[in-house]
Amino acid sequence: MATNAYVPHAAGYVDNEGPKIVSSRFVHEDSYTLERSLATGGYEGLKRALTKAPIEVHDEVRSAVLLGRGGAGFPAGIKWGFCPPGKWPMYLVVNGDESEPGTYKDRLLMECDPHQLIEGCLIACYALGLSQCFLYVRGEMALAQERIAAALNEAYEANLVGKNILGTDFSVDVVLHWGAGAYIVGEETALIESLEGERGMPRLKPPFFPAAIGLYGQPTIVNNVETLANLPWIMVNGAEEYKKFGSETSPGTRLFAISGHVKRPGVYETEQGVTTFSDLIYGDNFCQGMRGDDELKMFIPGGASAPWFFPEQVDLPLEARPVGAAGSMLGSGAIVIMDASTDAVKACLRVVRFFARESCGKCTPCREGTTWEETVLRRIYDGHGRPGDVEMLLDIADNISPGPYPGAAWEAEGLEAIPFPPKQTTICPLGPSSVAPITSAVRRFRHEFDAKIPQRTSIPVTAS
């Protein structure tokens, strides 16, 4: 069995107090084996689902208000309902191409509990009549691929996947597919392009979302790993039990990865809408405070694409709506904490550089814009900035994502609102995501930018 001698089992996961839905098996050293899975209630959800009609399974998921965990937070049950009736075959594509900076819940789920994910895939396939499932795992995650491959082999052997599953008329294949290093492939249409053997460039949508026209032109459901990992629990315990956790609009628990300047960084499973950012950072059950008890300067609430938050927003609950109303997003549940020692320009440059490197090059505003953003930020950081550079940065940002957008918390401070959710001149949100760190950093820490730009005095021109 594949192991890594250098990294302990489930490294980074913190088994804190509180309800556990998706991470319940992580504490076992052999959590990835079929034996452990079956001993701890694995595939019970599938058996439960098989006793119902597919439409009843779909209804159960819809009434659980299971929100998509990939970033957009769209209810999975409603997304499933977008498939045009009577168009066969339909496919399931599992989005395991987790590369958003700060995020690493899916890797843990794939490495530590692949059977839970496979079971989730099977439940989705059963509910919707999907003919084949493709599990797209990020290329760099070698251990996750090995664990899933081993788990699939075990499951095929035990007749849990494949032909006539558990002796019923339900037959579906789950195929492990793996990527080759491209952040953009996490976007669902780019994921489908990549799965078709093409370059991972997003498709234009609307009008046709993958649920209508997806893989090979057929209706396709694209779901995140964590979303599907919730299904077995919902099938066993029911939607009503599921809704007892979390808030009314965001039921259930989520895995949050908190990294950066905190005492105990880690991946924590906690209820949505109940816990606040402040609990996560300072709570004894979570990160136990800032490293060295330093002051909090800023934090990224939902992955690199999200506009930054500042100390006055720490009391917001971990729930999509209030975070969205405050002008950012909960995204993929990746929280990066930065203390007073952080250089805002450096942090901004690093995030923008990521988007510049990962731009697929399909849309001009993103391809050229992100590169120029990086170039200008780089020269400001290196001390070669020119007067007017900051305005130029904002202007480039405005060309990728025209703003401003009303209704954000910034207005309370007398500042212009950050354009979020971003308006975009591009096909996908990658380009507009690069704007978030710039607008956040410039509006709040303008003085840091100005301090780095040398003040030049005009050189007198003498006639020769």
Next chain:
Amino acid sequence: MARFTPENLVLAQEILSRYPRKKSAVIPLLHLAQEQDGYVTNDAMANIAELAEVTAAEVIGTCTFYEMFKTHPVGKYVINVCTNISCQLLGGEELLEHLEETLEIRSGSTTADGLFTIEDYECLAACTEAPCMQVNYRYFHRISNDEVDEVIADLRSGKLADTIPDHGTLQRVRQTIPADKLAGVHAPETVVDAPAWMSRNEPVLAARAAAEAAAKAAEAVEEKKAD
């Protein structure tokens, strides 16, 4: 040389058979080629084009888009150091600098003995374990400069050969689907009907329709009474 060996050709055919369209197998086949030769050769791409029934240009187009495919020889061990935001905050860049000094190469290049390649990489999804790095896509968490030196020494002496395979090998465990357990690969043009188990919906839908009709009828009666 550099086309698929007979053993790999068998594997390639097995991979191809899992997809409704052969072109979908291009990325897994490129990985297989990289596993065989350490990088993706032109001959391999031509071979893949034949197998997947696409043009060689399409294979190159796909291959060069993805960061993990190397079209030139790289070191036996490719070291990816994460310098993205979470790792940067906790010393990812310093770790990269230390590696560059130790191996006396810049990131993106390979040592003269062909053993190591260093890459300045984007987020490796181990953010709470910063700074992190991968050697041939195997993780090292919260690694200090001294520990890096140790790992380099161990790699040189071959001590880690069991843990870390040569560059190109991702999965030492492969998915194999026994022929008798395969549910079937469904190409879009071959399927017109709903899968068998969807017929289980019929009684439920009929019952629901009947309940709805009954409710409507009851409503009509109520309305009549009201009139």
